Amino acid sequence: xxxxxxxxxVNGKTIELPVYSGTAGPDVIDVRGLVQEGLFTYDPGFVSTxxxxxxxxxxDGSKGILLHRGYPIEQLAEKSDYLExxxxxxxxxxxxxxQAEKFRNTVKNHTMVHEQLNHFFNGFRRDAxxxxxxxxxxxxxxxxxHDTMDFSDELHREIAAFxxxxxxxxxxxxxxxxxxxxxxxxxxxxxxxxxxFLYMMFATPCENYQVNPVLAxxxxxxFTLHADHEQxxxxxxxxxxxxxGANPFACIASGIAALWGPAHGGANEAVLNMLMxxxxxxxxxEFIERAKxxxxxxRLMGFGHRVYKNFDPRAKxxxxxxxxxxxxxxxxxxxxxxxxxKLEQIALEDPYxxxxxxxxxxxxxxxxxxxxAGIPVSMFTVIFAMARTIxxxxxxxxxxxxxxxxxxxxxLYTGHTSREYPQK
Ligand code: SDX
Numbered sequence: 001x002x003x004x005x006x007x008x009x010v011n012g013k014t015i016e017l018p019v020y021s022g023t024a025g026p027d028v029i030d031v032r033g034l035v036q037e038g039l040f041t042y043d044p045g046f047v048s049t050x051x052x053x054x055x056x057x058x059x060d061g062s063k064g065i066l067l068h069r070g071y072p073i074e075q076l077a078e079k080s081d082y083l084e085x086x087x088x089x090x091x092x093x094x095x096x097x098x099q100a101e102k103f104r105n106t107v108k109n110h111t112m113v114h115e116q117l118n119h120f121f122n123g124f125r126r127d128a129x130x131x132x133x134x135x136x137x138x139x140x141x142x143x144x145x146h147d148t149m150d151f152s153d154e155l156h157r158e159i160a161a162f163x164x165x166x167x168x169x170x171x172x173x174x175x176x177x178x179x180x181x182x183x184x185x186x187x188x189x190x191x192x193x194x195x196x197f198l199y200m201m202f203a204t205p206c207e208n209y210q211v212n213p214v215l216a217x218x219x220x221x222x223f224t225l226h227a228d229h230e231q232x233x234x235x236x237x238x239x240x241x242x243x244x245g246a247n248p249f250a251c252i253a254s255g256i257a258a259l260w261g262p263a264h265g266g267a268n269e270a271v272l273n274m275l276m277x278x279x280x281x282x283x284x285x286e287f288i289e290r291a292k293x294x295x296x297x298x299r300l301m302g303f304g305h306r307v308y309k310n311f312d313p314r315a316k317x318x319x320x321x322x323x324x325x326x327x328x329x330x331x332x333x334x335x336x337x338x339x340x341x342k343l344e345q346i347a348l349e350d351p352y353x354x355x356x357x358x359x360x361x362x363x364x365x366x367x368x369x370x371x372x373a374g375i376p377v378s379m380f381t382v383i384f385a386m387a388r389t390i391x392x393x394x395x396x397x398x399x400x401x402x403x404x405x406x407x408x409x410x411x412l413y414t415g416h417t418s419r420e421y422p423q424k
Contacts, residue, residue: 010039024058040410046231047306051407052239056089056394057230061307066314068228069093077317082223082387083107083193086165089228089394104193110166111187111196113174114144121178130175130382131260137171139253149247151400160248161393168386169193173200176379194220197386202374214328215373219383221321222366225314226384228391229362230307234258234265238392239399243407248396255392256385262301265384267363268370271302272377275336275343275368284343292352300347302364309357318365325369337368 004019006029015037018030028050031041043049058067066073069088076085080094087095087103095103120137141163142149148156174184177200185200195211198219203209229235237258241251259265278287291300305312319341326332344360347353367380375383 010037013037022053025060035410040412042412045306046236051231051236052399054231054395054398055092056398057228057391059230059307061305061309064308064310064313066229066312073225073313074317077221077224077314077321080224081193082220082227082390083165085224085227086390089390090161090397106162107166107193108189110162111170111189113141113167113170117141117144118174118184121174124178126179126181128179130172130179130379131256131266131385133175133178134171134382134385135253135256135260137174138168138256139250141167142247142249145249151245151247154401157248157397157400161397164248164252164389164393168389169197170200172379172382172386173197175382176201176376179376179378192216192220194223198373214325218321218325218369219373221317222369222383223387225317225362225366226387228388228394231395232264233261234388235392235395238396240407242396242399243404245406248393251396252389252392255388259385259388260381265363265381265388267301267361268367268380268384269377271340271363272336272367272371272380274301275339278339278343281339281342284339284346287343288346288350291347292350300343300353300358302360303347303353304356304358305361308359308361311359312361314362315360315364318362318369319360322365322369325372329372331372334368334372336371340365340368 003021004027006017006019008015008017015034017033019027020030021027034041041049056069058070059065068076068085069092071080071088071094076088080088083104084095084100086107087100117137117140120140121133124133124136145160145163148159150156151160170187177184183205185203185205187196188199189196191199191211195213195216198211198216199209231239234255238251238255241254242248246254262270274287278284287298287300290296290298291303322337323332326334326337344364348359353359363384366384367377370380370383371377
């Protein structure tokens with residue numbers, strides 16, 4: 001793969017390093033040989049570090065491009081659906097009709113969780129944050145499948161995929177029901193993936209519940225838009241956990257933990273709280289100024305991205321979906337949506353945001369749709385985790401399906417050098 005070389009002159013030495021080109025994106029310099037030269041690279045936050053080779057998702061941040069196995073996210077959001085995207089991310093190609101049918105039916109046969117898993121919820125307070133519960137119960141799934149935990153076996157890897165894709169909506173809905181003090185609703189195999197999730201969230205044993213097809217379609221699109229995103233913080237966490245040989249349930253629990261932070265998946269919850277705090281379009285300038293003030297920790301949530309220095313293509317699709325859903329639900333003049341659109345307009349006209357290339361990201365509009373669907377703000381990041389499960393699994397699967405080493409970064413040490421313990 002090395003058809004080019006980089007030359008490094010350091011400490012009076014000249015070192016040649018291989019340079020590799022991918023099918024798209026920046027070339028990479030293979031720095032693995034530096035340790036033999038007594039050198040490390042230094043890249044806190046991994047701003048310019050390619051930690052792995054992958055063929056799943058490609059992002060061009062300057063052009064606002066996002067491809068899953070080569071297919072643009074805009075086309076997948078318009079023409080595909082979440083389960084088809086799950087198949088694509090795992091296997092690398094879109095399924096035939098027969099493959100899709102088999103995949104959907106297999107997922108349907110794994111939507112229930114072990115009855116004993118229900119007891120885990122009773123240990124939590126009713127007001128526990130649902131992400132805290134998800135960290136626990138998803139990791140606990142590994143306690144129920146001793147018969148298929150040999151992940152050197154492709155069949156065991158595949159059954160884990162089906163269990164995770166199928167059970168995440170069930171567990172997510174259980175978190176919500178537990179917080180409401182309502183009984184858990186069993187999944188229904190006559191419903192599609194998104195409809196089944198809304199049913200488990202909002203149905204009760206007391207009466208028949210009809211899923212709103214507009215909301216079901218919007219939820220499926222939200223799942224698709226959140227499915228995968230290259231080597232983001234939570235996916236990198238899953239890869240690092242998996243590099244020690246940990247099982248996929250534990251790895252994905254670590255991804256859920258990483259996603260929870262407000263700088264990452266927790267931003268969708270933070271956006272809604274911010275829009276509610278702004279409360280009125282008149283107050284937008286006050287918050288824009290706070291976001292620009294270096295002495296104020298406040299940031300415009302849902303804005304900015306490590307990779308996108310142009311529009312996040314998902315935010316564009318999300319904004320269009322938001323508009324469609326609110327109109328179809330008869331709340332086109334939703335005040336928070338109006339504040340969000342005004343905030344976006346003012347921010348994008350402000351030189352601070354233009355200079356720093358800060359645009360709306362995937363989290364800026366998603367919460368408005370989720371709120372319109374009746375989903376509480378505390379559940380927003382759980383929805384993100386549900387959808388991202390396929391991305392986390394696909395990257396774990398890609399890594400463990402070939403040769404890999406345990407991830408073990410080094411450091412720039414600036415602490416005390418050796419010193420004697422004082423004589424007493
Ligand atoms: C997701 O990585 C992924 O792919 C993530 C994700 C995925 O699908 O997995 O896309 C999902 O996590 C989206 C991002 C959600 N987070 C937010 O919306 C929180 C608000 N955004 C920021 O915290 C920030 O933009 C990050 C965390 C998203 C990116 O952080 P970086 O790349 O480390 O950038 P930075 O913090 O160094 O900011 C660069 C500059 C700074 O100013 P200077 O120090 O250069 O003067 O831009 C400023 C920041 O102060 N800045 C902001 C800002 N984001 C960056 N200023 C005000 N408001 C903001 N939102």
